[in-house]
Amino acid sequence: MSHSLNHAAILETKEAFGETTLIVDPARIVDLCRNLKDSEQYIRLSGITAVDMLPSEPRFEVIYHLHSLERNQRLRLKCRVSGVTAPDIPEIDSVTGVWRAANWYEREVYDMFGISFRNHPNLTRILMPIDWEGYPLRKDYPVHGYKYSYPSE
C-alpha cells in the first residue's frame, strides 16, 4: 500500500501490518478530510473512535478509519488532542460536513470519552442516558461506574 499524500496537516506517516496511519494536526483535520474525500476518493468513513492514553500528554487520540472503494484501500487518521477546559474536555472540529456518517460516531466518542466536536449538529449522548455523569471509556473511570458502585464489605 503506498500513499503519496502531501498535505500540510500530515505530521507523520506510519506503516504497520499493511495499514497506513497518518498522524494529523487536529487544527486542520476538516481540511485534510475534505481533500481526501474529494481528490483521493476516500468516499467512505468507516468509523471514528478514540483512545485514552492516560497519563501521556496529549491525552487522547481521535482515530478516523477511511475507506476508498475505487482504490480498495483503507487509511487511518490519528489526531492527538488534550483537554482545553475543565474537567479536561478536549475539542476538535467535527467532520460531519464531510461525511454525514460522522454524526453518530462523533456523538459516541463524545458520550464515551468526553471529547467535544465543534460545529456538530447535535452533540448529545447517544448510548448512555442523557443525564449520565462521567465518560465511561476513560481510563480513570471505574468499571462499576460512580453512581452504582457496590458498597465494599
Add this chain to the structure above:
Amino acid sequence: MKHSFDDHTATIPAVQETPATPAAPRRMTLNMGPQHPSTHGVLRIVLELEGETIISAAPDIGFLHTGIEKEFEQKNWQQAVTLTDRVDYLANLSNNLVYALAVEKLLEIEIPPRAQWTRVMMTELSRLNSHLVWLGTHALDIGAMTMFFYCFREREDILRIFEMFSGQRMMTSYIRIGGLALEPPRGWQQVVGKFIRAFPSKVDEYEELLNANPIWTRRTQGVGYISLEDMLDLGVTGPMLRGAGLNWDIRKSEPYSSYEKFDFKVPVETSNDVWSRYRVRVQEMRESAKIITQALEGMPEGAWQADAPHVVLPDREKMKTQMESLIYHFKIVTEGFRVPAGEAYQCVEAPRGEIGYYVVSDGTSKPYRVHMRTPSFGNLQGLPKMLEGIMIADSIAALGSMDFVLGDTDR
C-alpha cells in the same frame, strides 16, 4: 431514565398531536418502540407524521448498551473472545473471527489451513443462521407466518451443528486467538454434509412461497428506497449496498482467512428496495451453501491450532509429560499471553455488513482498547433518510429490510 434524540425534547408522551392550522396540516409525533415487536430488539423511533406519511424519523438507541468495550479492557486477550459473541448474537462467529484475526495480526502468528477453512465454514453457517432469522422474522412482520416456521426449522439444524462443534448453540466462542476452541468433532462431515445437501431445496421452498406471492411482492417492491450516494455517505454497508447495485463484498475485495480459495459469486441487485435486499440475501444463502460444500469437500488435513506455544494452550497429554508444555500451560492460564504493543484494524463481511475491530495493545496481557465498528450502528444512521416520506405501514417493511441487531448497535 431519559434519552436524547434528534430535534425532540427528552420527555414527550407516547402520542402527541398538534392541531391543524390553515398554514400547516395536523401533525402527530408517534413513539415507535422501544418495545415494538418489529424493531427486533429495543429500538425507539420517534416518528413525525402527517396523516399516515412519515415526515421525519429519529432513531433513539442505547437501550441495550452494556459497556462491552469497557469490559474488554478488564479481560485478558483470550477471555475477551467470549464478549465478541454477545455483540451480534446472530453473527457470533463473524465477531469471533474478526477479533481473532485482529489480534493474530498483532501477534504475527500463522493459522494452519485446516483452522482457516473450518473458520470459513463456521462463519458461513452463521451467515445462513442470521439470514434465516432475518427472512423468517421479516416475513412475519409483513404477514407471512409460515416462513417463520420454515426458516427456524433449518436454523435449528445449524444450531445443532454449532452445538456439536463448540458445545454451545448461540454463544459459541468457537474461533479463538491462535485457531479454534476444540478440534472439529468426529463425524462432523456427515452432519454438515447432510444439512448442506438438503439446504438448497429448502431455499427453493422459501422462494416458492414468496417470489410469486402477491402480498409479499406488493409490500416489498418499490418500498424503502434510499439512494446509493446517501448510503455510502451515511455509513451503510452490506446487503443494503449490494441491493443498490454496488458490487462490494469484503470477502472478495480484502480476502481474509483464505476466502480467496473459495469459488463464489457476490449477488447484486439494482432495484434498491426491500425486494432487492430480499433477493440479495436469498442468493447469498445459496452462495454460502456453495462455500460450505467446498469447505466440506476440500477440508485440508493437519493442525487446527497455530504452532505458537506462547499463545495456544498445549495438548493435554504433552502438558502432563513435558516440562516445557507445563510451564506454557501455567503461564497462559494464570496470566494470559502478552501481545506486542501496536494497533490493528481488521474488517470482515458479516451478514449485516462491515464489522471492523480496531485493537490497541500496550504490550500487556489485556487489550488496551478495542473498538467495534458494527454494521448495525452504521446502517441505522441511514434509517431516517429511508423512512422520510413513506407511509407508516411501509416503515415496518423498510426498517426490517435493514436487518439490524440492537445488541450489535448498542454494544
